[in-house]
Amino acid sequence: MKIFRLAIVENDEDERFFMSEAFRASGKFEILGEFGNGDQLTEWLHGSSGELPELILSDLNMPGKNGYDIMDELKTTYPDVAVFATSTSSVVSTREKCIRAGARDFIAKPDIFIAYDAFVSELYQLACRYLGG
Amino acid sequence: MHLNSNLIFRNLAEGIFLLDETGRITTCNAAASAITGYDEAELAGKPFCVIDGCQDDSIIQSKELDEALKKKKCVAEGWKMRKDGARYWAEISYSPLFDDSEGLAGYCALLRDITEQKNKQFDLLESEQRYRLMVEQVGDYGIFMLDTKGRIVSWNEGARRIKGYSAEDVIGKYFAIFYPEEDILNGKPAWELKIARSTGKYEEEGWRLRKDGSRFWANVVITAVYDAGGRLSGFAKVTRDLTERKMNEQALRESSDKYRQLAQELSVANSELSSVNRELEQFTAIVSHDLKEPVRTVRSFLYLMDQHVDQQKFDLLKPSIGKGIRAAQRMHELIDSLLHYSQVSKIGLQHQRLNVEDMIAEAIQNLNDAVEQSRGQIHVDCGVPFIYGDRVQLVQLFQNLLGNALKFTNGKEPEVAVKSWVEDDWVRFVVEDNGIGISPENLDKIFEIFRRLHFASQYPGNGVGLAVCKKVVERHRGKIWAESARGKGASFHIMLPQI
Structure with missing residues (x-):
């Protein structure tokens, strides 16, 4: 079974914990790293000499660099890293907006964390589909 | 041959007749027979009226002779008839002849055939007559003559139709009667004549008055008229009534103005709709993320506490309760901020004259605690004494900006300067601080609602302050932006319309 290298970006500590x-x-x-926002993530990516994550799971609303900023930035700096966006939103347009911004896909957060x-x-399943199992 | 008066008699081109005191021809010269067609013998003894074709010997009365006797001279013109019946136009000059004792000896009549000259004159008269008739009958143009002083001397049908005056009404009147009062007060009629006199012509379109006082839109050409000697003899004035054209033009202009206005209103409505649409989208985003998050947190902790209870892990309850309470508290604050933000755009905007120093002093007063805690210095230097706007909203604007300036300091003692000056039609405000500054990629983002650059643990807040500022400034038809140079603090710039 394939094990994916993952980085998590989520500002709420409790949520990130669960x-x-x-x-x-x-x-x-x-899990290669857990970060509170895009600033922490990119700082880590730039400073890292080891393996890069295959995918990044990123929340949308965060202080500083938010999810959209991450998609926007990584599109050019780390185009091989797949970004998956997540948020509490159940609105269809959110998913469309994320994919337009450069995310592979969007998954709504569960009702309770x-x-x-x-x-x-x-x-x-999505990672297998997009990145190959 | 000696030069004597006989030579005159014989050679003069004019016919000379000598008449006795009763008016009968006693003698005449060769030119006389050539002009009349009678030879000298036929004329001798005939009354002078023979040259009129009169064959009656007894008629010798002549009023010309009587007049010549009375006034010493009489000149008459008229049709005469030659012996062969041909007519010619003659000018005859009669002079009485007196003898040495002042007694009437007879008359001398000098006859000239001026038919050719006369015919030219008749032709001229006829052509003049034709033109006059033509001008008089033109109905679409008012054509009339003014004397050198501007008094009306002729009047045509067109002038009567256009202006409503008959010839009797206006002949001899000064032409200013056709001008509206304001033109007369400004001396316009005289000025127009002056232009026509100096340049030969004056042309314009303008309002004129009819006899009944109604106005018409006239095309007017005044042309200076000179006599053969080059002296000004008067002015010809041609007037056309273009009221209908003027009205059409006006109607066209009005309708195009109306369409332009409609298009403008549509574009305003359109941009208002777009902005409402954007706000709705923003609201959706806010509800689905910002408001949903703390509810979900509360719910999550309640579930977690339920698990704790099931698992009898009562010691874990307390931290979960605390986190739930904080999330609920945050929820409460978010709703309050959102309401506050939406109020900024909904409540009617006041347009009051505000004292700028008072306004900023009020904002500082509201921040009293923050100023004391941060030990900050706020320098106010207002070059603009007054501004027009909504006091509550503008105080809020400066309160939010100053509050930020005191907050984002990284522990440094804040130094804040507020300045204002006039730039063109705008009043520019600058709120400058010595704080942590803003990186260039974030200069625009900071005005988005609920957008935060820092974790709440570092700089508490809910991301509404600058969004409110932007909304307030936009409602005042102004602009707001931020500038920041690395390590040199940030400055917020506001442009508000002066009025």
Whole structure:
């Protein structure tokens, strides 16, 4: 089974905690880094000499560089890294906007952040589809 | 041969007749017979009226002779008849002849055939007559003559139709009667004649008055008329009534103005709709993200606490409750800010004359606690005493900008300057600080609602302040932008219309 290298960008610490717990528990992802916003992420990417993540899961609303800024920036600086956007929005136009901005796809966050299991499975399927299992 | 008066008699081209005191021809010269067609013998003894073709010997009365006797001279013109019946136009000059004792000896009549001259005159008269008739009958143009002083001396049908006056009404009147009062007060009629006199012609379109006082739009040409000697003899004035054309033009202009205005209104409505649309989109984004997030957090912690209770892990409850409460608190603040933001655009905007120093002093007063806590210095230097706008909103604007200037300092003691001056039709305000500054890619983003550059743990806030500022400035038809040089703080620039 393919294990994807993942970076998580989410400003809410509690949310990020439960999110990464679910990813670790699944055994399908290796979390290379957890960040509070785009500024922290890009700083880490630029400073990193090791392996890059295959995919980045990014929240949209964040202080400083937000999800859209990340998609916009990585499109040119790290075009090989797939960005998946997520947020509480269930509005169709949000997904369209993200894909226009450069995201591979958009996944709505679960209703409560202590139930990320289904979300993790969905992202795994999408990652396999887009990046090859 | 000696030069004597006989030579005159014989050689003169004019016919000379000597008449006795009763008016009968006693003798005549060769020219006389040539002109009349009678030889000398036929004429001798005949009354002078023979040259009129009169064959009656007894008629010798002549009023010309009587007049010549009375006035010493009489000149008469008229048709005469030659012996062969041909007519000719003659000028005859009669002079009485007196003898040494002042007694009437007879008369001398000098006859000249001036038919040719006369015919030319008749032709001229006829052509003049034709032109006069033509001018008089032209109905679409008012054509009339003025004397050198501007008094009307002729009047045609067109003038009567256009202006409503008959010839009797206007002949002899000064032509200013056709001008509206304001033109007369400005001396326009006399000025027009002056131009025509100096340049030969004056032409214009303007309002003129009819006899009934109504106005018509006239095309007017005044031409100076000179006599054969080059002296000004008067002015010809041609007037056309172009009221209908003028009205059409006006109607056209009005309708095009109306369409332009409609198009403008449409474009305004369109841009208002677009901006409402954008706001709606923004609102959707706000509800789906910003408002949903804290609700979801509260809900998540409630679920978590439920699990804790199920698992009897009561010691874990307390932190979850705290986080739930904070999320609820945040929710509350977000809703308040959103309401505040939407109020800025909904409440009717006041347009008051505001004292700029008072306005900024009020904003500073509202920030009293923040000023004291940060130990900040605010220098106000207002070059503009007054501005027009909504006091509550403008105080809010400066309060938000100054509040930010005091807040984003990274621990440094804030130094803030507020300046204002007039630039063209605008009043420019600058709020300048010595704080952490803003990186160039964020200079525009900071005005978006709920947009934050920093974590709440570092600089608390909800991302509404500058969005409110932008809204306030836009509602005042102004502009706001930020400038920042790395490490040198930030300055916020506001342009508001002066009125």
